[in-house]
Amino acid sequence: MYRFLLTPRWLGILALALVAAALMVFLGNWQLDRYRGRTAINERIDAGATMAPAPLRDAVPAPTGGPGTAGPAPAEQATYTPVTATGRYDTANLILVRNRTVDSQVGFEVLTPLVLADGTAVLVDRGWIPPAPEGATVQPQVPAAPAGEVTVAGRVMASESGAGPVDRRDGKLEARRIGVPRLARELPYPVYGGYLLLDEQTPAADPAFQAVPIGHTNNWQNFGYVVQWWIFAAMTLVGYGWGARKEARRLAGLDKPRPPVDRAAEPAPSASA
Incomplete structure (x- = not known):
């Protein structure tokens, strides 16, 4: 059959x-x-919210190259974990990351290198600020970073892909993406391969900054x-x-085609119907 x-x-x-x-x-x-x-990413994000911060060197490999180079990228399991670091902010090499959205508003994220005691640095995302009133292409007024020694606590973030050109305008670096290796080329010291999304800072951060949320993946x-x-x-x-x-x-022969229905041969309905 x-x-x-x-x-x-x-x-x-x-x-x-x-x-x-x-x-x-x-x-x-x-x-x-x-x-x-x-x-797994969502689980790391949730776990990082309750973990005690570890020293930066325990979570991310230190850079070993010369000035203008980035160290190894943080391991996948290290991303979103909280760490601490102590150093001094290098405000001369402040980085504005444009076209960043928080609460449906487009503005800037402000990255500032934190130079550590050994001469290496880690980029710290200090938070989000709105654009200047004159327009989105005008550099905003950035709150001053604390002078002297600063201790930060933040989440380890991986470098973003698709890093484009980095420009220097009015004494500040500007970029569209946080591509750490690309940004490191503009800096006079070796830089850690990941960056920190700031949670807390001592001395306290300026209240003008809005925290950048870490969104869960769908x-x-x-x-x-x-x-x-x-x-x-x-x-x-x-x-x-x-x-x-x-x-x-x-x-x-079990499924025989049905003969066509001759509608013309059917009796016409009576007038009374």
């Missing part, structure tokens, strides 16, 4: 169905990996894609089985 499945036509349909189902399972597995990766969207692709794979195989059964019934 199902010998027709061995014909070239149906073997080709089977091969196509298997390839399509395998591809959909692969895409589902890929989304599952992304779901697990994003879930891992459930990836999980939804997993279910979607696996359902599509199952539907592909079920569709092949349904088509094969229908063909078998047709060849066996």
